[in-house]
Amino acid sequence: MKNLITIGLPSKGRLKDKAVTFFNDRGLKVLQSDKERNYFASIENKSNIKIIYLHAKEIIQRLGDGTLDIGISGLDLLNESEKNLKDKIIIKKKLDFGGANLVVAVPDDWIDVQTIADLEEVAFDIRLRRNTRLRVATKYPNLTNSFLISKGVTQYKLISSLGATETYPFIGSSEIITDITSTGKTLEDNNLRILKDGLILKSTACLLISKKRTSKLKSLLPI
Amino acid sequence: MKSKKLSDQIVKTFKKNGFSLSEPDVLLDSEYIIQRSGENFRRSMLTFENEDGKIMCLRPDLTVAACIKFIEKKSKSKIYYSGQAYRRSNKQGFDLVHDQLGIEILGSKNKTQDDYKVIKTILDSAEKINNKKIQIKVSDINLFKSLINSLDMPERWKLRLIRHFWRPKYFEELLKRLEKNTDIDSITFDTDKKRFYEMKKMNSEKLIAGRSISEILKRFDKKIKDPRSFDKGKQIVKIIRSFLKINCKLSKLDENLLNFAKKSNLKKNIFKDFDSIQNLKRLKKEVNFITNFGRDVEYYTGFVFEIFIEKKEIARGGRYDGLLKSLGAKKDIPAVGAAINLNNI
Numbered sequence A: 001m002k003n004l005i006t007i008g009l010p011s012k013g014r015l016k017d018k019a020v021t022f023f024n025d026r027g028l029k030v031l032q033s034d035k036e037r038n039y040f041a042s043i044e045n046k047s048n049i050k051i052i053y054l055h056a057k058e059i060i061q062r063l064g065d066g067t068l069d070i071g072i073s074g075l076d077l078l079n080e081s082e083k084n085l086k087d088k089i090i091i092k093k094k095l096d097f098g099g100a101n102l103v104v105a106v107p108d109d110w111i112d113v114q115t116i117a118d119l120e121e122v123a124f125d126i127r128l129r130r131n132t133r134l135r136v137a138t139k140y141p142n143l144t145n146s147f148l149i150s151k152g153v154t155q156y157k158l159i160s161s162l163g164a165t166e167t168y169p170f171i172g173s174s175e176i177i178t179d180i181t182s183t184g185k186t187l188e189d190n191n192l193r194i195l196k197d198g199l200i201l202k203s204t205a206c207l208l209i210s211k212k213r214t215s216k217l218k219s220l221l222p223i
Numbered sequence B: 001m002k003s004k005k006l007s008d009q010i011v012k013t014f015k016k017n018g019f020s021l022s023e024p025d026v027l028l029d030s031e032y033i034i035q036r037s038g039e040n041f042r043r044s045m046l047t048f049e050n051e052d053g054k055i056m057c058l059r060p061d062l063t064v065a066a067c068i069k070f071i072e073k074k075s076k077s078k079i080y081y082s083g084q085a086y087r088r089s090n091k092q093g094f095d096l097v098h099d100q101l102g103i104e105i106l107g108s109k110n111k112t113q114d115d116y117k118v119i120k121t122i123l124d125s126a127e128k129i130n131n132k133k134i135q136i137k138v139s140d141i142n143l144f145k146s147l148i149n150s151l152d153m154p155e156r157w158k159l160r161l162i163r164h165f166w167r168p169k170y171f172e173e174l175l176k177r178l179e180k181n182t183d184i185d186s187i188t189f190d191t192d193k194k195r196f197y198e199m200k201k202m203n204s205e206k207l208i209a210g211r212s213i214s215e216i217l218k219r220f221d222k223k224i225k226d227p228r229s230f231d232k233g234k235q236i237v238k239i240i241r242s243f244l245k246i247n248c249k250l251s252k253l254d255e256n257l258l259n260f261a262k263k264s265n266l267k268k269n270i271f272k273d274f275d276s277i278q279n280l281k282r283l284k285k286e287v288n289f290i291t292n293f294g295r296d297v298e299y300y301t302g303f304v305f306e307i308f309i310e311k312k313e314i315a316r317g318g319r320y321d322g323l324l325k326s327l328g329a330k331k332d333i334p335a336v337g338a339a340i341n342l343n344n345i
Helices: A013-025 A056-064 A075-080 A116-130 A141-150 A165-170 A185-189 A211-220 B002-016 B030-037 B039-044 B062-071 B111-129 B141-150 B155-163 B168-179 B190-200 B213-225 B233-243 B250-263 B275-283
Strands: A005-010 A030-032 A040-043 A046-054 A070-074 A089-094 A100-107 A134-138 A156-160 A176-181 A192-203 A205-210 B027-029 B047-049 B055-058 B078-086 B097-106 B134-140 B247-249 B287-290 B303-309 B312-319 B335-341
Touching: A005 A013, A005 A056, A013 A030, A013 A070, A013 A205, A046 A056, A056 A070, A056 A075, A056 A089, A056 A205, A070 A075, A075 A089, A075 A141, A075 A192, A075 A205, A089 A211, A100 A116, A100 A141, A100 A165, A116 A134, A116 A192, A116 B155, A116 B213, A134 A141, A134 A165, A141 A156, A141 A176, A141 A192, A141 B039, A156 B039, A165 A176, A176 A185, A176 A192, A185 A192, A205 A211, B002 B078, B002 B097, B002 B111, B027 B030, B027 B062, B030 B039, B030 B055, B030 B062, B062 B078, B062 B097, B062 B335, B097 B111, B111 B134, B111 B275, B111 B303, B111 B312, B111 B335, B134 B141, B134 B275, B141 B155, B141 B233, B155 B168, B168 B233, B190 B213, B233 B250, B247 B250, B250 B275, B250 B287, B275 B287
Parallel strands: A005 A046, A005 A070, A134 A156, A134 A176, B134 B287
Antiparallel strands: A030 A040, A040 A046, A070 A205, A089 A205, A100 A176, A100 A192, B027 B055, B047 B055, B078 B097, B097 B335, B134 B303, B247 B287, B303 B312, B312 B335
16 A cells, blocks of 8 residues: 555553553554554554554664654664664654663772763773773663763773673673663662763654655654 | 886885885784774774684774784884775775885884984885975974973873873863863762772772772772862963974974973973984974874874875874784883875875
């Protein structure tokens, strides 16, 4: 169908629920499939709209290649993407849910390190004394890189992490981390502390659209 | 092929001056380079994963590749190289492939003499290209260090300014902060004092995320004692800015430095350790000395120079005493070198 609009929504957790509510509240009632684990859904009385549940990261990829016209995903994931993917996506609206901060965190007991300036000094110190680099574990290498470099921290090495990044400093995989946190509880419970000026990005869920489809959506999009 | 003929001529000059060929590897272990040169380097490397799962890169720079060869004891100490280096850039129209032709003295024992040898050899080569319109610009990062160390400000600030001298943009930010006397680190310690005393009772060898308790406590202690604020920021920034404006003929350098010291109320003997620069008078050529120069390459530690023909930079070089150790050499190996930029000829 020529006028078909495909929307990607997060497939799990609170983000999924809030995204569904977002559409319901705007008079677009999301109809789940009868089969509980089916990845497709539709909107009541809108036969030209198809909804697909996907991993939040996947939503950004698929907006980039044009499989999706519209999607809801995190600003953090969008900003972390490679430039040529980012260029294909437009942020239509920042939403009032899914808020979380990407931050730099160090072990609690590094009491001498309170700010990025401290971190910069310690990084040089490690380099000078041991001829190795401060290791920063992260799921967000691109955002972490540009943040640290803009703050004058240059003597570090990124360690890419897929999950449980909070454990890295205590199992010898890295010295510090950057990670996304909404309440700070996980960091706190794992004896990590956010640096005073260690906020890399304030993220929220965003309504995103594929740039290629803007003109098509203008005439069809009810939101 | 004009450039082939030219590079043959240059190589001939290198050989005549006692440099022998080194052929650095084209493929290098990229983790090794990142570990040593920093994460920022990753963006400019062309990498691939080999069959063993190792991430390899095409050599991004021939100086670095030649140093690695030397550390592996596979080259002599006085070498020249001729080949291509491969770097990626986001800028449009930026070449991936760079022809590099250069010399290095690795394990340089006589600093003044070797610095002279390198610049003289490069000049001899440049003269083969164009004898008339050669311009020489020089500087020495040690002069900046001497200046900073003679100024009355907290140690923390001195180290910061020296560390970031090679990053002009961030350096400027630092100066602005210093000018306003806003320390980038003016945090109080009250909350952590309690933990400080608890930690004092712990085993000082214990590691927390790779740092020993003694290391952490020592730095904490130093931080508390180091003055947080001082009121001379504005004055000091003025001195630094005026220093970075020094741009004169080499023959007038002594006079200029003396005037600068006098004007800034500094002792006249603060500038030491720039024999290599003084020694360039032997070249009997017009040399310009510029303090705000050679600030884009992190690894230079002393004397730096650039050679221009008709406003085009055709060669640059300098002393880099820390690079070999940072690339994995067991001890300090002082070195000096330079490369000719064939693309600008």
